[in-house]
Amino acid sequence: MTEEAIAFSKPWMGAEELQLVQEVLQSRWLVGGAKLAEFERLWAEYCGCRQAIGLSSWTTGAFLVLHAWGIQPGDEVIVPSLTFIASVNVIRHVGATPVFADIDPLTWNIDPEDVARKITPRTKVIMPVDQLGLPCAIDAINVLAQQHGLRVLDDAACAFGSRNQGRAVGSLADVSIFSLHARKIITTGEGGMIVTDDTELAERLRRLRHQGMSLSDFARHNASPTTFESYPEVGYNYRITDIQAAIGLAQLARLEEILARRRSIAERYLSRLAHHPCFRLPFVPEGMQPNWQSFQIAVSAESPLNRNQWMERLHAQGVPTRRGVMAAHREAPYQALAATLPHTEAATATTLQLPIYPEMSEQQQEQVLAALVDY
Ligand SMILES: Cc1ncc(COP(=O)(O)O)c(C=O)c1O
CATH class of the missing domain: 3.40.640.10 (Type I PLP-dependent aspartate aminotransferase-like (Major domain))
Known part of the structure; x- marks a missing residue:
């Protein structure tokens, strides 16, 4: 099948x-x-x-x-x-x-x-x-x-x-x-x-x-x-x-089942990508339990591909992604506030989000992981 x-x-x-x-x-x-x-x-x-x-x-x-x-x-x-x-x-x-x-x-x-x-x-x-x-x-x-x-x-x-x-x-x-x-x-x-x-x-x-x-x-x-x-x-x-x-x-x-499935997908990403030279994985401070509503990674400076190149490469391999969280201060209604936010600027430029949803199969996640390892 x-x-x-x-x-x-x-x-x-x-x-x-x-x-x-x-x-x-x-x-x-x-x-x-x-x-x-x-x-x-x-x-x-x-x-x-x-x-x-x-x-x-x-x-x-x-x-x-x-x-x-x-x-x-x-x-x-x-x-x-x-x-x-x-x-x-x-x-x-x-x-x-x-x-x-x-x-x-x-x-x-x-x-x-x-x-x-x-x-x-x-x-x-x-x-x-x-x-x-x-x-x-x-x-x-x-x-x-x-x-x-x-x-x-x-x-x-x-x-x-x-x-x-x-x-x-x-x-x-x-x-x-x-x-x-x-x-x-x-x-x-x-x-x-x-x-x-x-x-x-x-x-x-x-x-x-x-x-x-x-x-x-x-x-x-x-x-x-x-x-x-x-x-x-x-x-x-x-x-x-x-x-x-x-x-x-x-x-x-079905909330507890949704949370458990998301956690298991996130844990597989975390363990399998732990030593990937191109990515910084999400950091969870002691005592925090996220619901893993999204799984965001940052492309590191050492990566031969930048964030957008990674997104295009993954797309070509059938893996949909989204850019990381936007920076509202750069959009037209808020530009006049002239905010200077170096960490925000760096995060929005380098992050992307990987597929995660309760019905995602192990085989589908393996396909995502394969595309991330092959570059
Ligand atoms: C952080 C954050 N705040 C607010 C909203 C707005 O939620 P709604 O679409 O229900 O108005 C969203 C929706 O994506 C969000 O991610």
């Missing part, structure tokens, strides 16, 4: 997802219903948080949190540039100014020492990112935030299921937000999940995602016919559907 072509990333879907989606369709309750409530409850429980709020995406969730915190023009939010541009765009969406901090060149995550240097009287929020699913140095960030009276929003878009000294990512900042986009560890196609222990904030976020409505549709349905909702403030439509929540529930049930 011939093997399927190697994918770069592929969501793992099965009969369980179909079954739960069918239940939603048959119930006719398509949004704001019981499946969403169950999905949020299990997500909060997994993260060890009081509250989880489902949304249409990470981006809409992060915008709502910054908005609810009153972040506005004149305020600064410290963020890495080495991240998907969404992390930075949401700061602009509320009219605030992104201030870029450089990364630790080993972990590719935001460097707390550079964060400390970037704090000014206008700083209101620090937004670290758990890049590629590797937990960032959140304890040092939280210390800085406490010293300066700042809030911490953890961009955990890629980090569901990752652990820091045994603690679930999601339980370690004032607010953490996950993405449920198709490339993430579990997916509902599009979607996001905010987690927090701040119940008052959570109630406000639930209203804001639904046009500011004081009562959810579900609560209204179960109340007396003359219990009317009110609209205490301007809100948005950032809802996630129960169809998505149903997919998410089935995905949650």
Whole structure:
């Protein structure tokens, strides 16, 4: 039997997802219903948080949190540039100014020492990112935030299921937000999940995602016919559907298996490429357990091929790759900030990502490894 072509990333879907989606369709309750409530409850429980709020995406969730915190023009939010541009765009969406901090060149995550240097009287929020699913140095960030009276929003878009000294990512900042986009560890196609222990904030976020409505549709349905909702403030439509929540529930049930399969693929890459003269492999600090949502390597200066040449060579051998994480400060909307970030520049120029997904077979991974060794 011939093997399927190697994918770069592929969501793992099965009969369980179909079954739960069918239940939603048959119930006719398509949004704001019981499946969403169950999905949020299990997500909060997994993260060890009081509250989880489902949304249409990470981006809409992060915008709502910054908005609810009153972040506005004149305020600064410290963020890495080495991240998907969404992390930075949401700061602009509320009219605030992104201030870029450089990364630790080993972990590719935001460097707390550079964060400390970037704090000014206008700083209101620090937004670290758990890049590629590797937990960032959140304890040092939280210390800085406490010293300066700042809030911490953890961009955990890629980090569901990752652990820091045994603690679930999601339980370690004032607010953490996950993405449920198709490339993430579990997916509902599009979607996001905010987690927090701040119940008052959570109630406000639930209203804001639904046009500011004081009562959810579900609560209204179960109340007396003359219990009317009110609209205490301007809100948005950032809802996630129960169809998505149903997919998410089935995905949650297979989370441990997804994590185990990703770990085993990552461990095989790590051991087989350990002595490869051309690559620097991902570094995992003591006590961190990444979910291996991506497997990124850096092409070293000694390599006869540069990053782009490696990508072309691998492509020619049927191995799809992606460039490493982008640098947002080099894109048109942020160039005027004129940030100087040497570690970020070096990382974005030299890194690439290899295929990793739960259904990737050993034979497919061997094909990737063969192409990496033959140059
Ligand atoms: C680090 C990071 N932040 C934010 C996002 C945005 O997530 P979403 O597409 O759910 O809005 C992504 C998505 O790829 C991401 O990787």
